[in-house]
Amino acid sequence: MNTLFDKIWDAHVVQQVEDGPTQLYIDRLYCHEVTSPQAFAGLRARGIKCFRPEKIYCMPDHNTPTHDQDKPIEDPISKTQVDTLAKNAEDFGLTHFGMLHDKNGIIHVVGPERGLTLPGMTIVCGDSHTSTHGAMGAVAFGIGTSEVEMVMASQCILQTRPKTMRITVDGKLGKGVTAKDLALYMMSKMTTSGATGYFVEYAGEAVRSLTMEGRLTLCNLSIEMGARGGMVAPDEVTFEYIKGREYAPQGEAWNKALAYWKTLKSDENATFDKEVRFDAADIEPMITYGTNPGMGMGITQHIPTTEGMGEAAKASFLKSMDYMGFKPGEGVLGKKIDYVFLGACTNGRIEDFRAFTSLVKGRKKAEHVVAWLVPGSWMVDAQIREEGLDKVLEEAGFAIRQPGCSACLAMNDDKVPAGKYAVSTSNRNFEGRQGPGSRTLLASPLVAAAAAVTGVITDPRELI
Ligand SMILES: CC(C)[C@H](C(=O)O)[C@@H](O)C(=O)O
Numbered sequence: 093m094n095t096l097f098d099k100i101w102d103a104h105v106v107q108q109v110e111d112g113p114t115q116l117y118i119d120r121l122y123c124h125e126v127t128s129p130q131a132f133a134g135l136r137a138r139g140i141k142c143f144r145p146e147k148i149y150c151m152p153d154h155n156t157p158t159h160d161q162d163k164p165i166e167d168p169i170s171k172t173q174v175d176t177l178a179k180n181a182e183d184f185g186l187t188h189f190g191m192l193h194d195k196n197g198i199i200h201v202v203g204p205e206r207g208l209t210l211p212g213m214t215i216v217c218g219d220s221h222t223s224t225h226g227a228m229g230a231v232a233f234g235i236g237t238s239e240v241e242m243v244m245a246s247q248c249i250l251q252t253r254p255k256t257m258r259i260t261v262d263g264k265l266g267k268g269v270t271a272k273d274l275a276l277y278m279m280s281k282m283t284t285s286g287a288t289g290y291f292v293e294y295a296g297e298a299v300r301s302l303t304m305e306g307r308l309t310l311c312n313l314s315i316e317m318g319a320r321g322g323m324v325a326p327d328e329v330t331f332e333y334i335k336g337r338e339y340a341p342q343g344e345a346w347n348k349a350l351a352y353w354k355t356l357k358s359d360e361n362a363t364f365d366k367e368v369r370f371d372a373a374d375i376e377p378m379i380t381y382g383t384n385p386g387m388g389m390g391i392t393q394h395i396p397t398t399e400g401m402g403e404a405a406k407a408s409f410l411k412s413m414d415y416m417g418f419k420p421g422e423g424v425l426g427k428k429i430d431y432v433f434l435g436a437c438t439n440g441r442i443e444d445f446r447a448f449t450s451l452v453k454g455r456k457k458a459e460h461v462v463a464w465l466v467p468g469s470w471m472v473d474a475q476i477r478e479e480g481l482d483k484v485l486e487e488a489g490f491a492i493r494q495p496g497c498s499a500c501l502a503m504n505d506d507k508v509p510a511g512k513y514a515v516s517t518s519n520r521n522f523e524g525r526q527g528p529g530s531r532t533l534l535a536s537p538l539v540a541a542a543a544a545v546t547g548v549i550t551d552p553r554e555l556i
């Protein structure tokens with residue numbers, strides 16, 4: 093009786109070190125510009141090549157500007173990072189989707205949409221949000237730079253087997269409640285350390301009813317609960333999504349793959365180290381009010397008071413409130429906001445643009461709001477234009493930027509100024525995450541859209 097995780101993990105074990113870690117074979121290594129330079133430098137110093145270069149895909153995303161990508165990058169650090177990745181990929185014979193390449197974008201958006209990420213795979217990247225790819229029924233997790241070097245050199249990694257957890261969400265999500273709300277809700281209940289040491293499988297009716305994009309959003313946020321990774325068993329939604337994508341198997345190879353993928357589910361009596369259950373009916377559109385992603389609440393609710401908190405918890409809570417400029421016990425509806433960010437590997441996919449556009453259609457962007465709409469990849473950008481969403485957005489006063497991580501983290505030009513409030517569809521709201529002194533409110537594309545047109549925090553259910 094095996095879990096989905098066990099099946100994939102066991103199929104990739106090369107050897108088990110006695111009383112030690114597992115040597116695990118890796119099917120895909122994704123590389124971006126931030127966490128790869130030292131790994132390449134390490135290989136050079138040892139005079140070795142990549143063992144299986146065809147399994148490695150590189151693309152810059154964090155330091156790429158989201159405007160004027162045809163011009164040289166102005167910021168010298170970003171330019172060095174992006175140029176270094178291009179040079180390293182060339183020297184080591186790796187596939188590289190550079191800036192402006194039609195396959196460029198945020199690595200966690202590009203992998204699934206190109207069919208590079210497939211069910212049953214083991215996938216790693218020097219990036220915590222590698223958990224995203226688990227949505228396709230893969231074992232995918234973030235690794236450190238020295239581990240990136242290990243995988244480049246051997247196509248294997250030494251890992252300790254994590255414990256397994258199943259989170260089942262029963263019932264149906266209500267109107268205006270999205271995968272992002274589901275994730276923020278779980279986090280608000282489990283806290284940012286609630287899944288530490290575990291690999292999570294998401295199950296239940298609410299998860300099964302999510303689209304592929306929704307599942308990617310959900311798994312993306314696994315890491316913010318402390319989980320090693322998150323996954324959803326592949327089903328018709330997954331197969332339908334993958335079929336015909338560029339790197340997906342075709343013809344006879346497709347039939348063979350499909351037959352295998354259909355076996356990728358937890359056996360009925362499989363046991364998990366921990367089981368958690370939620371009810372979808374309890375979830376409303378969510379928003380965070382603090383400085384970690386677990387500090388979230390239903391948009392109509394009030395920020396907690398310090399009642400019952402221990403001294404240490406109280407001090408850190410009040411520090412967070414001070415940073416955010418909020419008072420314990422108050423509500424956030426109607427509060428003025430300054431920036432809106434639609435994008436990131438959390439919500440930079442076509443479905444997120446569709447959701448945002450559906451709400452702003454026929455309305456106008458609030459004048460004082462600065463809105464950054466950043467497709468997760470050029471493929472998303474092309475689809476936006478194909479579907480005519482760009483026209484609707486333009487009419488409502490919004491412009492579309494070029495792909496990249498953008499305002500998700502302050503590593504490029506898109507920085508939220510100190511003291512300003514940003515309703516952001518990204519995944520982290522730490523102090524200074526979107527720029528020194530910036531104040532981030534994490535939310536879904538629908539909540540972001542409602543804020544963008546009203547200029548204040550608004551329940552999207554009133555506008556849809
Ligand atoms: C830069 C990178 C190492 C980092 C991560 O690992 O997640 C980034 O993508 C982030 O979201 O904070």
Ligand code: SF4
Binds near residue numbers: 153221437501519
């Ligand atoms: S979009 Fe944000 S969370 Fe995703 S990889 Fe880029 S910086 Fe990390």
